[in-house]
Amino acid sequence: MTTKRSSTALAIALSLSFFAAGCKKKIAAPPAPAKPAPVETAKPKTTVARPIIRFFTAEPTSIERGQASSLKWEIVGADSASVNQGIGSIGTGANIAGNRSVFPSSTTTYTLTARNAGGEASESVTVNVTAPPTKTVTTPAPAKASFSEVIARDINDVFFDFDKSDLREDARNTLTQNADKLKAIFRDYPNGTLTLEGHADERGSAEYNLGLGDRRAIAAKEFLTQLGVSADRLRTLSYGKERPQCTDNNEGCWQKNRRVHFTGQ
């Protein structure tokens, strides 16, 4: 279980970083804009000073993934300025000032480049991104879901034909999946007990349906134990027709009620 779960986590982490890297590559190459080529025709190069980047900052410089950092800049004497990482042009003219919020998903270095006829100047800031500490994807255990929550989330009901407790094809498939999940869940939660509730639709008598619900729960329990789920963690409980999940008077509703439902304690 732990191995399976951590490998999933690894896969997610990997794909995230691929994504981030992919982003960087694609957008990291915005054509260095406004080639200074025509400059030579204008004036002798000596007369133009290069642009001055008064400041280029990130605030804060460390964030958790999903949070924002604010880039701020002020440039004088530039014809144009741009920031890489997909931000692009940030203005033209002698005085360029501004800011922009960024949401990098991993640590990213932003480089501002300002140009004029006299040349170019650049400045870089790095925003450090850390993973949020509580997210389940990467962190193990401490605030994990309770046993009953996991059962409610991962273990599916199985359904029956009218007046029958035989396991249909779909019920066997569902139980097989449930068995795999249960083995893992039981390892994770050594003290949990699973109750198999047997239910029936409203049409038969309450007395007969109580016996029928019991049979359905026992049939599901026997199937699970044959697949290696430990029997002493399973208990059956028939409700017959006393606790329907649906009270309409049609087959769709009756089918919903002819079921074994799983709850964790």
Next chain:
Amino acid sequence: MKKLLLLLTATALFAQQRPDIIGQIVGTQKAAIAIADMRGAGRAAEQTAAVNSTIFRDIEDAAIFKMAPKSMYPLKVPQRPQDSRKPLQYDPNNRNADPWLMDWSEPPVNADYLAFGYTAEQDGQLVLFGWLFNVRQPDVAAAQVIGKLYFGPMDEAGARKVAHEFAADILKQFGVESLAGSKVYYVSNRSGHKEIWSMDYDGGNQKQVTSYSTITTMPSVSPDSTRLAFTSWTPNGPQILVHSLETLRRIPFYNPRAGVNQNASYTPDGKQMVFSSSVSGYSQLYIANADGSNLKRITQTRVVEVEPKVNPKTGNDIVFVSGRSGVSPQLYRMNIEGADVQRLTTGEGQATNPSWNPQGTHVAFAWTRGYDPGNFNIFVMDVATGNYVQLTSGAGRNENPTWAPDGKHIVFASDRGGRMQIWSMLADGTQLRQLTSSGINEKPVWSK
């Protein structure tokens, strides 16, 4: 029109079988009785409505009389024997000499008996002066069958008490025990949970009996009416619990270790119980002492078997419900050892909820024969011949019939009015009465 045709065909079908089965149960030749409305003096006047309706209902419910139609009664009804009109020339040898009696015995009333009287207040108590006259007798002196005083508190309960007692005395003259003292136990959800409730046989005096706040259902009363067994969801699932009806406290019953223990029902001597238990993994039938000790298995199948009921006369036959023929559950009988098994119903539909009449000759049950699954109707079967009649039709779902101690009435649950409620009827399907109306009510049993 189609409905009418169906109804006619159905009625014709019943008519063929009715005399066979129902005639034996409710009888055919009946005396006619008239019941004069009583008046009251002082505070007693407020209670006369309850007095009159209770007497009339008890007498009618006993089903041993033909009720003379009220609209035909003479305009002047007697309150006391001395209200008799004095004949002009009294001649004890001449039956026509006393027109007071003849007013009732001649057409259009055609009564054989007349019940009458009045109520009054005496020392703060309610008093009923009740008389029963045989109006076929030649004179007032010979006509009197009952003349008696009944005392009760000055309120509606008191009015019902004195009326029940007067009615019971009338019925006793004809060898019939009144149903008035009998109780119906049933399941109601009106507290927010299904619990066992009790009421008088006519729907009065409804009271909550259990308070387990889970699901408590399937009541059954011991033959001496001292113990109440039922099924309640405990931490171990649905299990059998027993209460003393004398102390209203729980008394021991040891459940076998099983996911489901249900349908407890007493043997006629009250010393043992039969019930359904899934000890083996299948709900099967067992017998044990009334405290659950000395457990013995009766049936040996791998299907669901429920609702065993021991014949209250022989103590030897059991009727029960089983899926053993591979079709939907049907009614079976066997002896108490589990041998001589015989299917009683045809294999059609689903048959369930069997209940012996006190004479041990007939079984009332619910059956979907001729209808879609879930559409139960009440049937009565003569167990010796296998002949059956259908008592309800075209009126919702009807289930859990059980017999009154008089063997002539049946109480059952029906959703004919929208929600499941408790109803009673004469075993020929007539005299329908709705006994409950608050919440959902089901699974009635009629006890002494």
